[in-house]
Structures are given as C-alpha cells and as structure tokens.
Amino acid sequence: MNSLVKDAKKAGERVGLISDTITIHGGKPLQGRIRVRGAKNLATKAMVAALLGSSTSTLRDVPNISDVKVVRDLLEVHGVIVTETAPGVLEMDPRNVLQAHFAEIDAHAGSSRIPILFCGPLLHKLGEAFIPDLGGCRIGNRPINFHLDALRAFGAVVDKSYEGIHLTAPDGLKGANIEFPYPSVGATEQVLLTAVLAKGTTELKNAAIEPEIMDLIAILQKMGAIISVEPNRVILIEGVEELGGYLHTALFDRNEAASWASAALATRGDIFVEGAHQIELMTFLNVFRKAGGAFDIEDDGIRFYHPGTPLKPVNVETDVHPGFMTDWQQPLIVALTQAEGRSVVHETVYENRLGFTKALVEMGADIVVHEHGLDGDYRRVPRRDLEQAAVIEGPTELRAADVHVPDLRGGFSYLIAALAAEGTSTVSNMGIISRGYEHIIDKLEQLGADFTFEAQDR
C-alpha cells in the first residue's frame, strides 16, 4: 500500500466513509437540494486560531471532513479539549496547552497542510513547535519557504536537522515587515496567526485576500486582535498581549458549492446548493454564466442548472482572489467537455494541476495539456513560469471507465464525469474526496444519482 493510498484510506476511515470504491451508473442528471457547511479552507484554520486564546472558542457549521478530524486530533495532542456540543459545533478549550508532544504529532504527518499553521500559536504558547511532513493535494511542489522566512522574520529559529522541522523562539516573537513574492494563502494565514500575539506591529505586503482569510481575520478580531486590511494587498497587525475565545459560524465552502454547480452543468442537472452566497462566488458565477450555465440566487442558497441550451466554450485563467480559483477548474473542465467549441483553462497557481485530465481523455474527452502554458490574445493574469494550459474541444460524449482518484478536486471531477457518462464506471480511492466534501454518498443519493458502493480491503 503506497503512502497516498494509506492517507486516503485513513482519511476515509476517520470520517466513517466505509466505501473506498463507488460504482456509478451514469447518464442521469443530478437533481435536488444539498447543503454546504463551513469551508475546509476556513474551519481548519479557525480551529488553529482557538489555540491562541486564553478561553474557550466555539465554531459552528464545522464540516464532517477528514481535514477537520486531523486538526482536531492535533489540537488534542497539544492539550486542547475539543467537544462536539451539537452536530457541526466544536467547542475548543485551550487552557491546558502544556507541551508539544512531538512523537504523536508525527503520526499526523502527510495528512493535511494545516500542521504548519500551528507554528506561531505553539511558539507563543510553548516556545517551540514541530512541523511534520505536510500532506494536502499533490498538485505541485508546494514549498513552505514563505512560511519559514516569515517565521524567521518574527524571530523564530528554524532547525531542519529533524525529520520534519523544529522551531524555537529564544527571544520571543516580534512584529516584522514582510513582503511575499506571491500572495500565498497559507503563508498569509501563518503571518496572521503569528503576528496577533507578537510584540509590536507587523506589516505584510502582497498578502492573499481570499474570503477565507477575511473570515479568519474576523475571528481573530472577535478574539481581541487588531488587524487592518489596507489597499493593495497590505495587512497591518498590531500585536496584543492576550487573546480571548470566539463564537463564530464558519464561512460556507465556496469550493464545494462551485463543484456542485459544475456537476449540475456537466450532467444537464439542476442543483440547489443551500448555504452558498453570491459575493464569494462572484467570479465563478460570471464564468458559469459565460459557459451557458444558469443560476438563481436566493437568500438561503443558489440554484445552479443547465438551461437546456448548448453550453459555450470559455477562456479561464486561474488566479489568487478575486480571480478564478484554482480549486474550481477541475470540475468545470468536465462541464466544458460538453460545450460547443474550444475552451482554454490556464492554470497559473500550481505547476502540476492538470494531470487529472488524462483519465478524462480515456473517458472520451478531447483535452490537450500544454505543460508550459499557452499565450492568449488577452491576459488578465501576468504570465508565470510554472503555468500550464488545457485546451478542451467539445462537445464530446463521455464513456464509462474505471478511474482512481488522484487528489481532492481531480477526484470530484472524476465523479462528475462518471455521473455524466452513459454506462457503468467505478471511481476508486474515494477516501481522498472525504478530505474536503462531507457526506458525499448521502449527497449523491439526495441528488438522485444511481450508484452502489463497496468497502475495499487493501
């Protein structure tokens, strides 16, 4: 069993997903209503923030996904008492944070990318921190140099002679002037979670400003932090002596909402995504509309549907917020295989995020990946060395196939492709999908998908 499969299996077991392989009888539109709860990319960071407080924090709308379970386990390893007081409501009491149990932390290596965000809070609380090997989707190199450079700027000493990384702060952490070469989401969160309790003021230039980061800032403000978001990607943080707890309802998962929207389009379906909001999806909604998708915005969610008229090709460049998010392109590409004409998706955030299209080609899609990107007549996003492009010619009929989930979003796109294709497909390695999509089996049932699933013993 390789480590990727092990991670996936562990992930599936953690959230009680018994099945590892799903058998789908496709060709039927997905129709119905599902609800999205808190974002994977916010809830997990909000849980880390609880570590900074001197009293209990309560987070509502926490999704039942394996990444949340990983962070919960890590908090518990550090002495935080975590209680689920109601479904999706986590109470986190950090008053007993005593020591970093390095051996136990290591057991979580390779599970998610969140452990690196424990550095600042642990350095403040304990004077040391340990980062195991990080997990998350294998979609590029995913270096952590911005994180480590920022931590050093605060005064941390980084020792890489361990399997993993050991950090100490012999003189405490002090505010710093930091400028990122690229607006990294995780590194911005690293700075926020470290600067709030550092002595003095921190100025972060070229910060990421994703909605999940704004929600994290809102949480930190509730805890007593002083953070101002200035024009031009500058964030100022005035360090405070102490932070309290928070009560917060997590921002909805816009990536899950966008995934179901693409599923509606690809399967000629009609899905009401309860909990989805317009503002955080504005860029996605523009592209969805240009591709021929229809949507109705209601107070309690958004209805996404195929209007029955032919889908249209689009040109998309993934980007940092407020651009088109990289996590949206994989499910959308499946829908674009049904559009009439040539679409181009330029992936500019990660260097290896189009490999998943290979299986779609085996299913009948006409997709050519240009490993070094493609120039277009008009560019909104400046060209990056690492970018790649996928050219999708449509419409093509999708054929059933047996596919193996490579990563979270690629995996969801395989599910959609299998649901859209006539015939019987199997999608294996489903555990990875449970990293970021809660109750996936229940939701497919709610949407009328025709499938069976089975447990696999590897």
Ligand SMILES: CC(=O)N[C@H]1[C@@H](OP(=O)(O)OP(=O)(O)OC[C@H]2O[C@@H](n3ccc(=O)[nH]c3=O)[C@H](O)[C@@H]2O)O[C@H](CO)[C@@H](O)[C@@H]1O
């Ligand atoms: C848990 C979480 O929130 N994951 C999201 C987060 O990932 P994550 O926070 O890991 O992504 P980043 O924004 O940090 O990465 C963006 C780019 O910056 C580069 N980089 C990043 C850090 C660093 O130290 N050095 C460096 O070079 C990365 O290799 C990548 O090319 O934002 C991504 C971009 O919106 C999303 O796809 C992920 O879903």
Ligand SMILES: C=C(OP(=O)(O)O)C(=O)O
């Ligand atoms: C890339 C993703 O997540 P992570 O950063 O957790 O691997 C994602 O959610 O698509």
